[in-house]
Amino acid sequence: MGARQREISVSEFFTKNRHLLGFDNPRKALLTCVKEAVDNALDACEEAGILPDVVIKVEVAANGEAAPPASQATRFRITVTDNGPGIVRQQIPPIFAKLLYGSKFHRLRQSRGQQGIGISAAGMYGQLTTGKPVVIVSRTSPRAPAHYFEVQIDTKKNEPRILEKKQIAWEAPRGTQVTLEVEGRYQKGRASVDEYVEQTIIANPHVKLTYLTPEGESKAYRRTFEQLPASPREIKPHPYGIELGMLLRMLQDTTHHTLSGFLSADFSRVSPNVADGICKSAGLSPRARPRDVHGQAAESLYKAIQATKIMAPPTNCLSPIGEPAILSGLYQQIKGEF
Known part of the structure; x- marks a missing residue:
């Protein structure tokens, strides 16, 4: 029995449990794939100030046959193109063909995605249902070459498998284009791709968006707000938001040499006075080495943190849409009297 035990990669797990990633049924899967690609495009542009x-x-x-009507089709090709900063060549395969690979997971900062699963999971879904790779074209500047990749996920290793890579001529001066071929079902109405696009424009009036529907219709949404949202600020964890296990890990990972310094520097809203008070309540020396705090001492520290009155976390780390921007989006999309 023991000889049969083996490690399961995260890709293998999600291959058999794809409903956990939003691919419950063909209609939802089509929407999820579009959303993940668009989220990546918007985040890339906004972080670059574009x-x-x-x-x-x-x-x-x-696939070489007569194309059925969109309402009866079961396979779709999704292409999302942006004018963002592009992706450096070495990063393209892992971004699109490796689960849990990303730049946002270890940052406490407002963003559309965090886990590094979204677009690579969409690619994996396409790979499972159609056998087709993810096709990416990206360029970082007008002077740089455009890189073309076809990639799939090696689900046993959770590593990208590059099927083709080359430099190509591409008319865009910079940006990224990703193409997925997936099984899906196109249907208008609630929770459809069409509704998602309309809601995206309301919430993001600073975006100029063109949507080419499966029925051959072209919908152009002009930019109605000429300012990017304020960039969200990274924040430290609040003491009330952690569990004992996370506290233990932070105690081991900190670069600070005293317990008081660790509490005041690695947490939000903990001043040196509050840190000293927590140490006193826990019966620990403020000058104790954080790495020496474990077992019962760590549990006492955790209970002292929860019992101490600490200010709520600041809200200036958030980036709300703002009244002028949301109104401009509403005016464009919703016909009514305001």
């Missing part, structure tokens, strides 16, 4: 120009194209994948 007003986003995004093109979404969803078309029926005929």
Whole structure:
């Protein structure tokens, strides 16, 4: 029995449990794939300080046969193109073909995604349902070459498998284009791709978006707000938001040499006076080495933190849409009297 035991990669796990990633049924899967690609495009543009120009194209994948009507099709090709900063060549395969690979997970900062699963999971879904790779074209500047990749996930190792890579001529001066071929179902109405696009424009009036529907219709949404949202600020964890296990890990990982310094520097809203008070309540020396605090001492520290009155975390780390921006989005999309 023991000889049969082996490690399971995260890719293998999600291959058999794809419903956990939003691929419950073909209709939802199509929406999830579009959303993940668009989220990546918007985040890339905003982090680089670029007003986003995004093109979404969803078309029926005929595969050499006569294309059925969009409402009856079961396979679609999704292409999302942005004018963002592009991706350096070495990073393209892991970003699109490795689960739990990303830049946001270890940052406590407002963002559309965090785990590094989204776009690579969409690619894995396409790989499972159609056998097709993810196709990426990206360029970082007008002077740099455009890199073309076809990648799939090696689900046993959770590593990218590069099927093709080359430099190509591409008309865009910079940006990224990702193409997925997936099984799905196109249907208008609630929780559809069409509704998602309309809601995205309301919430992001600084985006210029073109949507090419599976029925061949082109919908252009102009930019109605010429300012990017304020960039969200990274924040330290609040003491009330952690559990004992996380506290133990932070005690081992900290670069500070005293317990009081660790509490006041690695947490939000903990001043040196509050840190000293927590140490006193826990019966620990403020000058104790954080790495020496474990077992019962760590549990006492955790209970002291929870019993100490600490200010709520600041809200200036958030980036709300703002009244002028949301109104400009509403005026464009919703016909009514305001």
